Amino acid sequence: MITGEIKNKVDKIWETFWTGGITNPLTVIEQFTYLLFIKGLDETETTKEKEAEFLGIDYVGLFPKDKQHLRWHRFKQLGSAEEMYNVVSNEVFPFIKNLHGKDESAYSKYMGDAMFMIPTANMLAKIVDGIDNITMKDRDTQGDLYEYLLSKIATSGTNGQFRTPRHIIKMMVELMKPTPEDIIIDPAMGSAGFLVAASEYLRDNHNDLFLVQGLKEHFHNTMFYGNDMDRTMLRIGAMNMMLHGVDNPNIDYRDSLAEINRDKEQYTLVLANPPFKGSLDYEAVSNDLLKIAKTKKTELLFLSLFIRILKPGGRAAVIVPDGVLFGSSNAHKQIRKEIIDNHKLEAIISMPSGVFKPYAGVSTAVIIFTKTCAGGTDDVWFYEMKADGFSLDDRRSPIEQNDIPDILTRFNNLEGEKEHKRTEQSFFVPVEELRENEYGLSINKYKEIEYEEMVYEEPIVLVNKIKDLETEVNNGINELEALLSEKL
Template sequence: MSISSFVKTIQDIMRNDAGVNGDAQRIEQLSWILFLKVYDDREKVWEIRDEKYQSIIPEKYKWRNWAIDDKDGDSLTGDDLLQFVNSELLPTLKKLDVDENTPIHKEIVRATFEDTNNYMKNGVLLRKVLNVVSEVDFNDPEERHLFNDIYEKILKDLQSAGNAGEYYTPRAATDFIAEVLEPKLGERMADFACGTGGFLTSTLKLLEQQVDSVEGKEKYNHTVYGIEKKGQPYLLAVTNLLIHGIDDPDIMHGNSLERKVTEYKEKEKFDLIMMNPPFGGSELPLIKMNFPSDLQSSETADLFMSVIMYRLKENGRAGVIVPDGFLFGTDNAKVNIKKKMLTEFNLHTVIRLPHSVFAPYTGIHTNILFFEKTQPTSETWFYRLDMPEGYKNFSKTKPMKSEHFNPVREWWKNREAITIDGFDKAKSYTPAEIGKNNYSLDLCGFPQEEEIILEPQELMTSYINERTELNQKIDRVLTEIQEMLEGEK
């Protein structure tokens, strides 16, 4: 079955179900169904490798024993199927027994289903969805490769599914950052807000080419690590890694900011960190106390930058997407974070990205910071990546592509200052020069405000998200004022 046919068939079935409301719920519904199918296919492999293998899923609730239609008239459907899923299957998976000795590949089943719901109300339609998914054999290399593309399409659909778009970073960006950082087998890579696992799989795609032995496969299986706070993207990320052949997806369901950054031990640090930290949001005052007083901030992007610096190994490398607000912000926390980065790390490159990279989820301008824990910064190169010729903006139908990074690739190998029409497109600055600029990294920016033209639906989504971001900013400022007033009492 082709990519478009698979996705369209399932979408058409679900649209006829009164219980599924919109793309976000359709994707969430499909996500847990796909997880169980993928997990069952992986378990068949584990059973062959180890005849003593014991599944954490009770026999009755394995995909092979309830979801497959043998065309014998005995398969669950209609109200019987709904009763089974709602009253037996999901409650059982939510309460599976796990402890500190439970292997990761078993523990993830319970963690995956903690926040999972069945939205479908028509058992006949649910049976049709199960039959379509059952057609894919995830142990067949050709079908698994095809499904990687299908899954990518499903993840892209998140961008137009309301706030779910925040979990998806354009694949062109994740692939470019992984390419620049050049992961090697034996190194450990992390994303502390991994969303659907884009950076993890971009890393795996590069490492897959380096696997040429059993030992190499074992290293590959334990290369990437992720943490995701929200249930839906966590489920998607775990499934994503299973599809990529990772037997023990090392992804935690939790908040990376809930631990004191000064407590991390060497074994909890990483050779590579790639991230697109959540930005525009805010954390509770209690979370800020996990950071040194000079680095405390209510802005999530600021806090994640601190986490990254504390969890990067000696000689480690990082590629991080940040909003413009981090670059030119001059409040105490932002200034101190940038000082720390320049004095304790080598911030060697800042790539200014064109607008609408994340459209329609957000129109905020973004940038990529590349830095290493090797030596203090001696110079920082800035490069402005302009909108490709023929594009006025990126959109769902015209997303950013890998080739759009080609100008950066060409410049990266032979760096030189570039000035166009009197404006700097590429230039290096010393830490002293940046310090004189009050540690603003708003350099080699775009000479004028770029025109953003979106389709009506994308424009509406963009306005809704901008309003949400503004409300979050107002709430954050009000919280800070309240804290100041309480401190004066």
């Protein structure tokens, strides 16, 4: 997690924005991100230059010879704040907006209408100085910094747009183990947290993919897909992906649930935490999705979407509110029946209600399934997460209790789970039992509580003990009175 020192530095920069008149949290994040991006470009360029020099090969960088003064380490050293402001606003910013030229890349599409909004030279100088003091040597720090910035969006959660905690994203990615051949999508991507985490997993576990030209091209151009309806988040997501080393992610402005989205059987892996507070009119929803479950609830419609867009054999790990697991409406039952009977439901990991605090106290679960179009659900694995390494109040302070390592260990050895009793933290439930319970997927429906019989002493014995204690107290009071009388 991000350190207290970095938090303090970010808070000071945030205060500079605020006192300078930029008070919209998304605008602050956007402007902050542009400058982080500019700094990151320069650091990446420096690293590649050193590598090329070490290997004795030529390197054609992002910054042409006549644009070297646009690099972070150069313009931050300019003599005056006004001079730096002119370079950044009139040269650096247009340069990053047009990095991909006229290419139809996600970056060029969503940076096209980006605006530099820092109003004064002194304000820019303070912000540049503050960012320059933040060390971002590794991708983890960079990701944590993004996480902390996004946590400051006070409006998060008002439309069901919860920021998914980074450690939960990482857990879901590690459960699914993306492969170099996967085609990965998040149809409600926000800042692209799931896509970034998947790219990091592949770098850490399949680094050899960059030695195979076809796989390398796939990684940079055809592996990652994301949709969102907020252009600001699309810009932040595009920069986030580029800073994390994905050159050309397929990020689109799109209402994933609308008729305009024609995606069908295109992807092999869905990772998502879709909005689950919304309710749409039937006219606004694709007819294909309503065929699976006629509903206005976004959380159910997104599950229908995941089924449609996955290729046969494709997998999904997605966050759903608890209501999806036990809701009694026809639509709730239809979507659960569809996944269980026509595909392969593998796991339900229930999470405590504090995971999304301070935005919401809603209880959620991770649902994992594979699209088969031919059934295959056998025994479904249930796990009750009680702690995720952070307190479950609004402060979300780090604590020792953390079930995530246990979840990963057990999920990777499901054979060893088969003998577990319903009184334990994880266990299997056979599909026949799910069907008997109207396809209910709430862990509370299946877990058993072991009651320990308490044996108490006879009432008369307890009464005598109370009398003995009373006698002792009275004796003590009498002794104290005697001592006080002697002193008087």
